[in-house]
Amino acid sequence: MKMDIPEQVRVARAQYYEQINRFSMTPLWEVLGRLVPKSPTPLVQPVLWKYAELREQVMLAGRLISAEEAERRVLILENPGLRGNSSVTQSLYAGLQLIMPGEVAPAHRHTQSALRLVLDGEGAYTAVDGERTTMRRGDFIITPAWTWHDHGNLGKQPVVWLDGLDIPLVRFFDAGFAEPGHHLSQEVNRPEGDALARYGSNMVPVDFMQATNAPTKVFVYPYEQSRAALEAIARGPVDPHHGYKQRFVNPATGASPMPTMAAFIQWLPKGFETLPYRSTDATVYVCLEGEGEVYVDDQLLQFQENDVFVVPSWSSLQMKSRRRSILFSYSDRPAQQALGLWRDERMVCPGG
Ligand code: GTQ
Numbered sequence: 322m323k324m325d326i327p328e329q330v331r332v333a334r335a336q337y338y339e340q341i342n343r344f345s346m347t348p349l350w351e352v353l354g355r356l357v358p359k360s361p362t363p364l365v366q367p368v369l370w371k372y373a374e375l376r377e378q379v380m381l382a383g384r385l386i387s388a389e390e391a392e393r394r395v396l397i398l399e400n401p402g403l404r405g406n407s408s409v410t411q412s413l414y415a416g417l418q419l420i421m422p423g424e425v426a427p428a429h430r431h432t433q434s435a436l437r438l439v440l441d442g443e444g445a446y447t448a449v450d451g452e453r454t455t456m457r458r459g460d461f462i463i464t465p466a467w468t469w470h471d472h473g474n475l476g477k478q479p480v481v482w483l484d485g486l487d488i489p490l491v492r493f494f495d496a497g498f499a500e501p502g503h504h505l506s507q508e509v510n511r512p513e514g515d516a517l518a519r520y521g522s523n524m525v526p527v528d529f530m531q532a533t534n535a536p537t538k539v540f541v542y543p544y545e546q547s548r549a550a551l552e553a554i555a556r557g558p559v560d561p562h563h564g565y566k567q568r569f570v571n572p573a574t575g576a577s578p579m580p581t582m583a584a585f586i587q588w589l590p591k592g593f594e595t596l597p598y599r600s601t602d603a604t605v606y607v608c609l610e611g612e613g614e615v616y617v618d619d620q621l622l623q624f625q626e627n628d629v630f631v632v633p634s635w636s637s638l639q640m641k642s643r644r645r646s647i648l649f650s651y652s653d654r655p656a657q658q659a660l661g662l663w664r665d666e667r668m669v670c671p672g673g
Contacts (some may be wrong), residue, residue: 361635
């Protein structure tokens with residue numbers, strides 16, 4: 322409650338605050354409302370990056386620095402509300418990575434988990450723990466924490482993908498470790514497709530068991546398969562808030578592919594308008610097909626193929642597809658759920 326404070330009390334308090342400041346202390350009652358808000362008060366802003374503009378800038382980086390020198394030639398997408406933090410949301414990172422024909426991005430591993438969504442060009446691969454996978458547009462690829470990974474381009478075209486990592490989350494916990502590989506490219510010891518066949522075909526090896534929060538051994542979710550599933554699902558009943566929306570899983574556990582990040586893919590029929598929805602996991606969206614618009618609270622964002630946009634925590638999201646659209650998205654939902662923090666709300670009208 323706000324009360325009128327007499328001048329002498331105000332002065333006494335200011336002096337007291339200065340005094341305790343010397344002991345690195347500060348009064349809770351001045352900040353309690355901000356520390357324990359009634360509902361989320363994100364610094365994260367709704368924002369959309371046009372791929373046409375991103376691509377132009379990323380290609381310029383291709384002339385300035387090699388993938389090997391850069392280690393990873395990436396332009397970070399920084400949320401305007403969090404500039405200088407390498408963050409697209411409070412907990413997550415996004416970047417556009419470019420690899421030119423003949424280049425290699427050297428092997429390394431780190432405790433940060435990464436996902437890739439292939440956007441542009443053909444002929445690149447990502448290698449994860451001894452197996453390479455060819456990167457095709459729309460493929461969702463993961464490199465779980467502490468797995469060796471490197472990238473290369475054996476084709477003739479520049480290849481661009483979106484990197485999503487939990488870098489800010491790991492930084493928050495001060496739990497980051499990294500190690501360079503012994504060789505530029507890791508040794509390949511399994512044929513392409515091995516992990517998907519073993520762990521991603523509605524079966525697992527006979528003695529295989531995993532802890533409930535272990536990342537999946539399936540490290541590529543081919544777009545061809547996800548898209549075909551969505552197309553089949555889209556013949557059935559539609560969810561008024563999400564269209565046809567699926568959550569990627571570790572098929573051995575049903576949990577998210579990696580413990581800190583969830584990934585989703587959704588199909589919106591032409592002209593479909595969703596009812597507003599909000600959740601506490603700020604989410605990064607990428608348009609894989611189609612075009613349309615979203616209202617994030619009262620801000621309008623128009624999306625086309627390969628555009629990237631951000632929906633902050635607890636902002637109401639309403640989508641309208643101008644053409645049939647396919648959207649990929651990722652967030653920190655499983656981390657929030659593991660900590661008992663996640664909430665969502667299906668709304669009837671924005672703000673209500
Ligand atoms: O590909 O390993 O965008 O380590 C940032 C850090 C990509 C990667 C990024 C990384 C990587």
